[in-house]
Amino acid sequence: MLLRYLKIAFRCLLKHWQYSIINVVGLAISLAACLMMLLYIRDELSFDRYHQDANRVFRIAFQFNQGNESPVFANIPGLVAPILRQDFPQVEKVARFAGGSNLVVRHGAEKVFYENGNYFYADPELFQVFTIPFLDGDPKVALAQTQSVVISAGLAQKYFGNEAPIGKTLQFSGKDWMVTGVFANIPLNSHLPKFEIVSSIKSVEDRWFSSWSRLRAHTYIKLKAEVDPRQFENQIRHLSNQYAGEKLQSMGETHTLFLQPIKDIHLHSNLIQELSTPGSLVEIRLVAAIAFLVLLIACSNYINMATARSTLRAKEVGISKIAGATQPQLVQRFLLESITVCLIALVLALGIVELMLPAFNVFVGKDIQLLPLSDFDLAWRFGFYSDSRWRGSRELSCLFAGLFPAGREVLEDEDFGIRRYRKSRISDAKRPPVGFFWQKLEA
Numbered sequence: 001m002l003l004r005y006l007k008i009a010f011r012c013l014l015k016h017w018q019y020s021i022i023n024v025v026g027l028a029i030s031l032a033a034c035l036m037m038l039l040y041i042r043d044e045l046s047f048d049r050y051h052q053d054a055n056r057v058f059r060i061a062f063q064f065n066q067g068n069e070s071p072v073f074a075n076i077p078g079l080v081a082p083i084l085r086q087d088f089p090q091v092e093k094v095a096r097f098a099g100g101s102n103l104v105v106r107h108g109a110e111k112v113f114y115e116n117g118n119y120f121y122a123d124p125e126l127f128q129v130f131t132i133p134f135l136d137g138d139p140k141v142a143l144a145q146t147q148s149v150v151i152s153a154g155l156a157q158k159y160f161g162n163e164a165p166i167g168k169t170l171q172f173s174g175k176d177w178m179v180t181g182v183f184a185n186i187p188l189n190s191h192l193p194k195f196e197i198v199s200s201i202k203s204v205e206d207r208w209f210s211s212w213s214r215l216r217a218h219t220y221i222k223l224k225a226e227v228d229p230r231q232f233e234n235q236i237r238h239l240s241n242q243y244a245g246e247k248l249q250s251m252g253e254t255h256t257l258f259l260q261p262i263k264d265i266h267l268h269s270n271l272i273q274e275l276s277t278p279g280s281l282v283e284i285r286l287v288a289a290i291a292f293l294v295l296l297i298a299c300s301n302y303i304n305m306a307t308a309r310s311t312l313r314a315k316e317v318g319i320s321k322i323a324g325a326t327q328p329q330l331v332q333r334f335l336l337e338s339i340t341v342c343l344i345a346l347v348l349a350l351g352i353v354e355l356m357l358p359a360f361n362v363f364v365g366k367d368i369q370l371l372p373l374s375d376f377d378l379a380w381r382f383g384f385y386s387d388s389r390w391r392g393s394r395e396l397s398c399l400f401a402g403l404f405p406a407g408r409e410v411l412e413d414e415d416f417g418i419r420r421y422r423k424s425r426i427s428d429a430k431r432p433p434v435g436f437f438w439q440k441l442e443a
Contacts, residue, residue, distance in 0.1 A: 023305055027345035030298030032352035036360055037291035039368050044279050047189045047266035051131040054263055060219045061271060063256040074271040078209025078217040090227040095125040096201055096217040106171040107159045121201040129222045136166055137181030143200040150181035152196040188367045191265045193275050212244045218275060233259045
């Protein structure tokens with residue numbers, strides 16, 4: 001029965017090919033626009049969620065109180081990290097991240113490049129707090145020495161080509177720095193900047209982190225699994241006042257520390273000295289609303305087209321009813337036709353998205369891909385997310401677009417259908433056997 005309905009659906013689509021092209025192309029363009037907006041939303045919501053144990057990773061932020069001013073900073077005094085390591089067993093790892101300098105880097109006489117803002121200092125634990133895969137070297141000891149440096153895979157290719165970079169030197173800041181590790185390029189869905197050179201923070205610790213008033217370090221911690229973040233936050237809230245209370249009181253200052261979950265930084269944090277431009281939750285909701293409206297307009301357009309054409313199919317419905325077809329069977333048949341149109345449009349929409357994504361990525365400054373099979377499960381979802389939030393998008397759009405015209409065409413009184421049928425020239429003919437109609441429909 002299903003194959004017979006499918007055959008009838010394709011025959012109707014081919015017979016009225018102009019109508020079919022308008023429907024398929026209109027749906028395809030709408031679905032492509034909707035899918036691209038959903039891809040953008042998913043990328044925004046995926047920031048910093050790829051880190052292992054991301055639920056236990058936090059950034060420590062800092063509120064400075066003096067008089068009527070209470071600015072809130074994303075970076076904190078560098079003296080906090082050693083105290084957390086020594087006096088707070090709840091902390092599994094702590095790492096400081098600072099810098100963002102511009103410099104000229106040399107390797108030999110020929111390889112000389114200007115690196116713009118991608119040079120940072122960090123503690124060795126940085127690569128244990130964050131999931132940043134090492135391609136060469138040991139991340140636990142890569143920054144143990146003062147003049148050691150780790151570089152990104154892109155920078156290694158830039159300076160050393162196909163040569164092994166470990167043990168070789170780069171010259172900048174008037175010193176020779178030994179390459180001790182190579183890490184994978186930082187993905188764009190991270191609030192961390194796209195750093196490519198990281199040296200040991202020990203080389204600047206005495207100059208940068210000797211005062212409670214110097215906010216130079218973005219500090220991240222990974223708590224142990226059994227630790228309650230709220231209780232720990234209450235313990236460190238007035239840490240600066242505990243260790244430097246007299247000095248701060250003499251300057252009329254008080255400091256307050258608080259935790260920020262790393263997964264919330266991109267969309268829920270807009271502090272002073274952020275490492276990157278934060279996203280906007282309002283913008284995401286607006287894009288989601290536009291995507292929904294585009295899909296709604298596409299379905300409405302399909303309904304209008306099908307409803308306008310329904311009067312031309314009254315004869316077909318009447319004959320089917322005379323032949324013995326029930327209303328549920330007719331609804332199934334017209335729904336299958338609608339689903340067929342939606343699936344054809346969806347395949348075409350995927351092709352449109354694949355062609356438009358490079359230009360779209362340039363426009364939004366991202367690296368969105370359509371085919372990461374581990375995330376999209378395209379083999380059976382036809383391009384929609386395996387995530388439960390988007391799982392029913394295709395099914396709902398097909399049902400919404402097809403249910404009304406199907407009902408409009410078949411959920412009528414039987415006598416009304418027969419009366420329309422009798423208006424045709426063949427209405428006075430003797431009613432042939434039931435099998436005759438199926439033979440004609442299958443022909």
